[in-house]
Amino acid sequence: MKILALLGSTRQNGNSQYLTERILEGTDHTIVSLSDKQINPIIDKRHSEGGFSPVDDDYEELLHLLLTHDTLIFTTPLYWYGMTGPMKNFFDRWSQYLRDENLNLKEELTKKQAYVVVTGGSSAKVKGLPLIQQFNYIFEFVNMEFVDYIIGSGVKPGEVKEDIMALEKAEQWRRNFESLQR
Amino acid sequence: MKILALLGSTRQNGNSQYLTERILEGTDHTIVSLSDKQINPIIDKRHSEGGFSPVDDDYEELLHLLLTHDTLIFTTPLYWYGMTGPMKNFFDRWSQYLRDENLNLKEELTKKQAYVVVTGGSSAKVKGLPLIQQFNYIFEFVNMEFVDYIIGSGVKPGEVKEDIMALEKAEQWRRNFESLQR
Amino acid sequence: MKILALLGSTRQNGNSQYLTERILEGTDHTIVSLSDKQINPIIDKRHSEGGFSPVDDDYEELLHLLLTHDTLIFTTPLYWYGMTGPMKNFFDRWSQYLRDENLNLKEELTKKQAYVVVTGGSSAKVKGLPLIQQFNYIFEFVNMEFVDYIIGSGVKPGEVKEDIMALEKAEQWRRNFESLQR
Amino acid sequence: MKILALLGSTRQNGNSQYLTERILEGTDHTIVSLSDKQINPIIDKRHSEGGFSPVDDDYEELLHLLLTHDTLIFTTPLYWYGMTGPMKNFFDRWSQYLRDENLNLKEELTKKQAYVVVTGGSSAKVKGLPLIQQFNYIFEFVNMEFVDYIIGSGVKPGEVKEDIMALEKAEQWRRNFESLQR
Numbered sequence: 084m085k086i087l088a089l090l091g092s093t094r095q096n097g098n099s100q101y102l103t104e105r106i107l108e109g110t111d112h113t114i115v116s117l118s119d120k121q122i123n124p125i126i127d128k129r130h131s132e133g134g135f136s137p138v139d140d141d142y143e144e145l146l147h148l149l150l151t152h153d154t155l156i157f158t159t160p161l162y163w164y165g166m167t168g169p170m171k172n173f174f175d176r177w178s179q180y181l182r183d184e185n186l187n188l189k190e191e192l193t194k195k196q197a198y199v200v201v202t203g204g205s206s207a208k209v210k211g212l213p214l215i216q217q218f219n220y221i222f223e224f225v226n227m228e229f230v231d232y233i234i235g236s237g238v239k240p241g242e243v244k245e246d247i248m249a250l251e252k253a254e255q256w257r258r259n260f261e262s263l264q265r
Numbered sequence: 266m267k268i269l270a271l272l273g274s275t276r277q278n279g280n281s282q283y284l285t286e287r288i289l290e291g292t293d294h295t296i297v298s299l300s301d302k303q304i305n306p307i308i309d310k311r312h313s314e315g316g317f318s319p320v321d322d323d324y325e326e327l328l329h330l331l332l333t334h335d336t337l338i339f340t341t342p343l344y345w346y347g348m349t350g351p352m353k354n355f356f357d358r359w360s361q362y363l364r365d366e367n368l369n370l371k372e373e374l375t376k377k378q379a380y381v382v383v384t385g386g387s388s389a390k391v392k393g394l395p396l397i398q399q400f401n402y403i404f405e406f407v408n409m410e411f412v413d414y415i416i417g418s419g420v421k422p423g424e425v426k427e428d429i430m431a432l433e434k435a436e437q438w439r440r441n442f443e444s445l446q447r
Numbered sequence: 448m449k450i451l452a453l454l455g456s457t458r459q460n461g462n463s464q465y466l467t468e469r470i471l472e473g474t475d476h477t478i479v480s481l482s483d484k485q486i487n488p489i490i491d492k493r494h495s496e497g498g499f500s501p502v503d504d505d506y507e508e509l510l511h512l513l514l515t516h517d518t519l520i521f522t523t524p525l526y527w528y529g530m531t532g533p534m535k536n537f538f539d540r541w542s543q544y545l546r547d548e549n550l551n552l553k554e555e556l557t558k559k560q561a562y563v564v565v566t567g568g569s570s571a572k573v574k575g576l577p578l579i580q581q582f583n584y585i586f587e588f589v590n591m592e593f594v595d596y597i598i599g600s601g602v603k604p605g606e607v608k609e610d611i612m613a614l615e616k617a618e619q620w621r622r623n624f625e626s627l628q629r
Numbered sequence: 630m631k632i633l634a635l636l637g638s639t640r641q642n643g644n645s646q647y648l649t650e651r652i653l654e655g656t657d658h659t660i661v662s663l664s665d666k667q668i669n670p671i672i673d674k675r676h677s678e679g680g681f682s683p684v685d686d687d688y689e690e691l692l693h694l695l696l697t698h699d700t701l702i703f704t705t706p707l708y709w710y711g712m713t714g715p716m717k718n719f720f721d722r723w724s725q726y727l728r729d730e731n732l733n734l735k736e737e738l739t740k741k742q743a744y745v746v747v748t749g750g751s752s753a754k755v756k757g758l759p760l761i762q763q764f765n766y767i768f769e770f771v772n773m774e775f776v777d778y779i780i781g782s783g784v785k786p787g788e789v790k791e792d793i794m795a796l797e798k799a800e801q802w803r804r805n806f807e808s809l810q811r
């Protein structure tokens with residue numbers, strides 16, 4: 084069992100990253116901050132002759148990570164009631180590579196398990212729900228199991244450390260991951 | 266009454282653009298394809314000393330358009346059950362400029378009226394609803410009136426031309442805009 | 448093609464009924480006001496020995512209508528952001544009869560097509576969306592096609608007559624039904 | 630601080646009741662099973678001359694409980710992706726009594742704090758979200774604080790006892806209530 088956490092935040096050491104690090108403590112894992120990578124927006128060529136063009140950015144490195152891990156944690160602060168722009172570009176580009184016959188992305192994704200970590204203000208428990216629904220549709224589309232999600236409360240640096248329930252759930256996930264990796 | 270349509274698609278002449286052009290026919294308006302502009306992802310410095318840094322991209326041009334129009338049409342195809350990455354980056358950056366005291370963005374946004382155009386497959390009428398809810402939260406946050414939305418059916422080029430109800434609603438908006446501009 | 452419209456309202460001649468009558472004009476159809484019927488709340492005995500008990504109310508008459516029509520229109524005003532209590536009791540009771548081996552309800556439902564009509568205040572276009580999502584989950588569960596929905600604006604008697612788009616959509620459905628019944 | 634728990638289930642000793650009893654253990658509280666009460670559906674007379682008519686059922690007893698408690702727990706199993714019919718009828722009737730000048734319901738509701746407990750199958754964490762959104766709109770409408778919610782996993786009797794996180798959250802609420810009542 085190999086865990087990959089993708090961080091959507093554009094801030095270092097924010098609340099969503101903190102929760103994710105609690106979840107991963109003591110586990111074997113890979114953690115990547117999407118904003119450290121160059122991820123170009125998709126250029127939709129689904130209906131163009133010739134199809135998609137190769138893109139010169141860091142996406143193939145991310146694809147490789149996707150393909151070589153089976154447990155995926157998608158972590159994002161709530162930006163304007165959605166995932167962050169860099170994470171959105173990450174998903175948008177799936178449309179390109181799901182069609183790439185050299186990869187086996189479509190089939191591989193069906194074998195993975197998805198976890199979602201969202202942090203935001205105190206209203207995020209309700210106003211983050213459309214994002215959870217969106218993640219659910221995304222995972223349904225690629226036939227990936229959506230195991231669970233955490234919506235943590237935290238805007239200012241460190242604030243999520245006071246969200247006892249989010250920390251408990253993080254710890255529950257952590258213990259589960261740890262036991263699965265033993 | 267000045268109309269600004271922002272297109273989120275990364276494809277030229279797609280279904281969402283077609284619907285938007287029907288809405289705008291015969292009106293005074295500005296139409297901008299966000300993917301023609303360089304819009305960097307936000308770098309969240311809300312909690313950094315010194316705050317946000319100036320960004321060298323096309324965003325100030327878009328801000329100027331925002332500030333000088335009062336009717337805003339946000340048009341996006343449904344990409345992975347959300348707005349497109351470029352449009353998401355567009356909204357994310359609001360967090361930077363709402364804090365900019367030289368602009369008057371926060372107050373100006375409250376005076377505007379928002380319309381949303383979404384296109385997607387036949388399931389978009391249901392699976393696009395989290396996106397409508399997200400737009401609603403965005404507009405609520407900046408205290409902008411969310412007048413109405415269209416969810417059109419169309420994936421392949423031209424397909425939306427067969428969505429009679431979407432076209433009727435587009436025509437209804439068009440007539441309304443036309444009469445308000447007379 | 449046989450159309451059954453179930454009205455959830457507890458008011459005669461309200462806006463949701465008006466829209467439904469526009470949809471049905473000139474078609475062969477059955478229209479039933481659920482509040483004219485005695486529909487007891489379910490008594491959940493899924494996990495009781497002996498299972499469900501027969502209920503002495505009007506539900507079997509409604510079941511018979513369900514089974515003998517193939518196009519179902521569920522019409523409800525938005526009461527507290529949901530369907531009305533009588534309509535909710537109607538659905539809750541499905542849990543009893545889906546288990547009834549003398550009926551063939553489960554299989555029959557999969558052959559039907561569902562339409563939804565909701566009316567409410569001007570905010571219903573957004574605040575009625577959780578109800579649309581709920582209907583979608585209901586229809587998915589019983590594997591019934593969810594063809595389309597209308598969210599009309601109208602609270603005071605007659606108000607929906609000014610919701611041009613709702614009326615146009617009603618008329619579009621009507622023409623479609625009429626042509627299918629020819 | 631006086632706690633009132635309203636149970637929507639039509640089954641005795643089900644999962645939602647179990648969770649609620651854990652939350653209330655050791656606290657002063659009132660717990661009422663709505664299905665033990667006669668709650669007639671509303672008859673909408675908002676637009677009728679003379680307005681609403683008195684209703685001969687148990688609702689006034691429930692109103693009295695509402696008015697004399699300040700912390701409200703709304704507990705419901707997920708029935709067809711919504712609250713149960715009896716609970717829906719309970720809310721629908723608010724429309725009648727919010728207009729009753731002899732009561733002070735409208736103003737009193739604004740002083741209360743709402744908690745929601747939902748139980749359902751493993752999909753309830755996602756498919757129960759429209760219900761959470763509906764509760765949120767209800768509480769917003771009456772200007773009542775929506776403090777928090779639990780979505781527990783449990784269909785068969787006793788199943789929720791294995792939902793560790795739901796139990797932990799129940800215990801967290803319990804400790805909070807206990808300390809507030811000291």
